[in-house]
Amino acid sequence: MNIIVEKLVAEAKETASKLGIQKFDIYGGITDEISVEVDSGATKQVSASDRAGITVRVWNDQATVGVTSTTNVDRIGLELALQSAYEASFFGAKEYIPDFSPQAIAAIPEREPQTAPSVPIEKLVTTLLDAEKELLESDPAIAGVPYNGLSQRHFTRFYLNSDGAMRSESSSFSSIYLYTKTEVADKKPRSAGAYRVSRDFAELDVKGCITETATKTISHLNYDKIKSGKYLVVFSPEAFLSLVSAFSSLFNAQSILDKNSLSTPDSLGKAIAAPLLNVSDDELHFGNVGASTFDGEGTPTRRTPLIVDGVLTNFLHSSVTAKRLNAAPTGNASIGAKVSVSPNFFHVERSNAANADNEKVLDLKTAENVILIDDLQALHAGVQPSQGSFSLPFDGWIVNKGDRVSVESATVAGDILELLKAIVYVEPDVKVTSSGVAPHVWVEGLSITGEG
Structure with a gap:
């Protein structure tokens, strides 16, 4: 167990006993993060943070609960949090009162260490500068990489309660994000981005992130308007996951x-x-x-x-x-x-x-007049979860027998339950992303509104 967590556990028990609190639990985390950004071959920003926070719940003898949160995790902060939660418990809800999870003391299988060594800030800066340079040199049309970032994060989570539950774990990961813009005479600026994450910086696929960003950016230079209508639509793994998350x-x-x-x-x-x-x-x-x-x-x-x-x-x-x-x-x-x-x-x-059905296999290399949606936008505004409706701008291509032409500007709209039932093909190969795992998913008859 992390030394800081061990100290917090001991102090929590002592402080609760001192205050006469019989029932409580605490969930919290400690995060150490370093991130860098670059711009036009120079360092734009380097930031480092060391954050901690806990949420404390206390039950009184009437079985109602009070909750408080604090970023002050020393003994004084802990005592104030426990005392505040206890005082708040007398104003707690009288129905559907939370209790300890019955599984809070259930065994958790051990797993391999999830942490990796940190690298110096200079390494982060150099790696990101090199990535920006390689992107700019990959095609004359790429004029800049206005949004980018490389970070490494180490965090510890913990949970404890007065019934003896105690859990603690530490993890770390590194991530890189690249997003370009183009400048080409007589053409609208186009953009594309990619993201990679890895537990160990040494295994972070920086090259893959650069290649994907460049390939997508260049593919959007050849764009055209599309006519509004009903289309067979293929969602990329990232796009389909974002839609599922929006309607979770x-x-x-x-x-x-x-x-x-x-x-x-x-x-x-x-x-x-x-x-x-x-x-x-x-x-x-x-x-x-x-x-x-x-x-x-x-x-x-x-x-x-x-x-x-x-x-x-x-x-x-x-x-x-x-x-x-x-x-x-x-x-x-x-x-x-x-x-x-x-x-x-x-x-x-x-x-x-x-897998058991001899379904027709669909393939972008042979399909005609198919919309491939790579990225859905404005999910915060274009989704009505309780109604099931969505209307979302997207980045993507119209595909004819493998040939792709970027969609200049369009939105996809529909109803999530109708969409789920209109799925006609789920590809066998999945992609692991930062938000989940998914394949390309084909949906028949979605409404696309274009400018053509």
Whole structure:
């Protein structure tokens, strides 16, 4: 266990005893991060931060709970937080009162160390400067890399409660982001970007990030307007994951109980997608370099099937929602003034039904008049999760037998449940991204609004 965490645990127990607090829990984290940015061959920004924060819950003898958060994790800060939470507990909710997760003391399988050695700041700066230079030299049309960043982060998470639960883990990862702009006579500026992440800086695919950014940028130089209409649309792994995330309230038990979801408690067991699709929440997938083995309540994280062969199979739960819906916590809780539920790491794949079926294989090398969506934009404004509708600008191409022409400007619109049922092909090969795992997904009859 981290020395700082050991000290905090000891002080928490001593302070709670001193204050006469019998029941409490604490979730927190310590983050050490260094990041750099460059601009036109020079260092633009170097930042370093060392942050810590805890959320404290205290129950009084009336069984109501108070919550407080603080970034002051020394003995004085801890005492103030416990005292404040205790005082707040007398004004806590009288119904659906949270309690310790029944799985907070369940065993968690050991895993290999998730940390890697740090590299000097000079190495980060040099690597990013070289990446910018290589991008600028890859094609005369690329005039700049206005958005970029290279960072390394080390963090420790912990959870403890007065019943003896104690969890702690440390992780680290490095990431790089590159985003270009072009300047070509008589053409609109075009842009593209790529992102890579790795647990160890030595294994960070900087070259792959450069190549993907350059290839995408150059491919957008040949652009044209498209006519509005219904199209066969292919979502890139990143685009499909962003759409699933935007409508994650479909699987969120708290959203369902709050009536802010298209799903209801009775939706389990019903088909909500084409039988070709499987979707899971898979926090411990090997590709998730920032994976945690436990959530904010201390519940072990796990793989939770959400859609199996097109059928809604499970919801994501905290201990509170699990109790209300007679289910088990799934390791997706965050504690605060209210216990919230959120997805961890989506895993989209072909279903067993798709693999067993002799379906027609679709291929961008032979398909005609297909829209390939690479990146969805304005998700914060163009998605109505409780209604199921979306209207989103996108970056992508119109593809005819392998030939790609960038779409100058267009939006894709529809209803998420109709989209899920209109899936006609899920490719077998998946891509691991920073937000999840997914293949290319083909959807028939989506509305595209262009300027042509």
